[in-house]
Amino acid sequence: MKAFFSRLRERIGRLTFTALFPLYCTMTFWAVYPAWSGVIRVDQNPTRWTISTGHSTYQVILAADKNLVSGYFGPLSGERLFEAPDYNEPRETGTVLREIPYRGGFVEMTPALEVVFPDKNRELELEYTGYEISENEGYPVLRLDMKDIFYPFQVSQYIRVIPDLDLYEKWLVLKNTGKEDILVEEAASGSLLLPPGSYDLLHLSGDWGREFFPRRTMLTSGLKSIFIRGLKSQQHAPFFMVRPAGETDENFGPVWFGAIAWNGNWRIDCEVNRMERTQVSAGINFWDTHWVLAGKSEFRTPKLIFGLSIEGSNGASRNMHRYLLDQVMPRPFSGQVSKVLYNSWYATTFQVDEEGQVALARIARDLGVELFVMDDGWFRGRKDDEAGLGDWTPDPVKFPRGLGPLIEKVNELGMDFGLWVEPEMVNPNSDLYRAHPDWALHTPHRTAHEGRNQLILNFAREDVKRYTLEWLDKLLTENKIRFIKWDMNRHASETGWPEENPLKQREMRIRYAQNLDEILRTLRARHPEVVFESCSSGGGRVNPDILSLTDQVWTSDNTDPGDRLQIQYGFSYAFPAKAMVNWVTDDEWHNKTTSLKFKFHVAMAGNLGVGGDLNKWTAQDKATAREMISLYKSIRHIIQLGDQYRLRDPFSGNRMAVQFVTRDKSESAVFAFQTLETLPMAAKSSSESDRLVLHGLDPNSMYVLEGDTDNEETTGAALMAGGISVPLSGNYASKVIVLKEKK
């Protein structure tokens, strides 16, 4: 029977449930696909789709009333799974836990879908119509189709499965098959129903200068939402981890996790309903927003990425990291180590000119820097933050000969040249604004609030999109620029678009995000040699969407090494070290002085950069920098492309430690830090054990230990059972230990 279906599948290319329904309505079979045999199984009586990854199972069931019901999403389960869901219960009882929760009938869950039909009917009534299993870039995709029982409206839910990472992508495609507009008031990317039980939520929150702080809260009856409203925000990153209440182990136990890939306003809702069932739904934040689904058109939601790790939150993070590195971040750079960069911002702020930048570049090169980036201040009229944004040609006073001579000198020194831009913004004091005041977001009769003296360009407008693409394309075509730092420094206010009809005005936030993506995608296609860094006053816009279009992100404007230990630790929950740019600067935020070596060690636990005023660095400073950069170059492949294990948490003790291991387990780097004083952002306890138990090594291999350690060689088994002693004494102490498998 299996072979029969296999042959059938080969002949017709893919299975369509509707077409084949009569053939298999009484039997159970496996949808056999050579590449992912057994990943998606389709059973009958009742009809259910069971997706199995290495360690997780996801099941959807067709209920008797033709609704799709969330069956199970949890640790890998055997043949006849699970607590029996109410898949045969009629919807009148109101207990049906819908796979695509919608507004209509009994609404027991946070709706993922809310629409208004042309006759103003606000209720949906969906029924299942068919499914399809296909392939997308080497992974299986299950599509489940539903349609309204009366109106010309169809919904398809897609689930793409990445079995080796226990990870899934989910999104919806809405179709208006009629002629008249249907108004979409809510379209989340997906909803997840957790097995019965109580759960804790971990999410990453903060503000400017203290991004990515892990916050834990118990989910109790009701709704906990995290979201942004201002197009960007440091308040939250679009990421969640949910685990059984009270269980906090980093390395063991189930953790459900996920993220939203969206560069606009997003929302993650965790609802515990009256049946004590926990639902997580996530997608675009439709606050003050809607989408007009015109006749014969489609709307595709962004992807909800989600997964289940049985290796605690460390395991969940590692799966996210591998997913982002292998599947999301742009190639070819995602598979290569990043260059050590120098950024001029903290050294010069807006006072940039050719001579000053070349002087910095010479020193940077001598230290081992490979990429020299000129930050803000280079364009017309940019003396400070009050003018210039929008006028993207070199300032004739600072760069009378243009950027060419500076770029040439940087290249002659053997470095690539990079440049800062902030394309989404305009200063009212700029020629661009004087020519096109209507290009900025604005609302009539309302104060135009400025943030850092700037307004936001309405990227939803096609003319603004064209203009932005044109000047950036020209800049990259005419200059040998190999790196762009794309900044975005304010939240949205007065988000009006009075030139458009009121219906389209409320689409602005979605169109803005779509056009931003299109601009970046087009630029990357036209200039594949350029590396992009995303910045938003630090880490104000970090998510899988921006990471699919840029190669790295500026983590935080706070470069204080003590604070940074916490920020970087939080960042690592969701995002890989390669994406996390850290500069060594002269900045200290809390009236203290830490050694340059400590600063380097902190910054080396990610994507290393230098941002201090090198003119002021002593010969000793430069020697330290040379030594550290050279060490970093020898281990950056382990940090940037390897797996990461958080060993010590800087929030609950004096120590922070993190370990990186190459995927073949042959090399590892361990970073250990001690900060004795009570940092302003966390309560510290007394001293801790010196012993670090390592992870991810080959137990049968012998490892040679180098760097800040007296140990010489030990087996992987011993390192993972007893660990190594890493004594640290004093405040702001650090050590880096490198392990290499003995051949």
Ligand code: DGJ
């Ligand atoms: C904010 C960024 O976070 C900084 O790194 C710097 O680029 C400034 N903008 C420049 O205005």
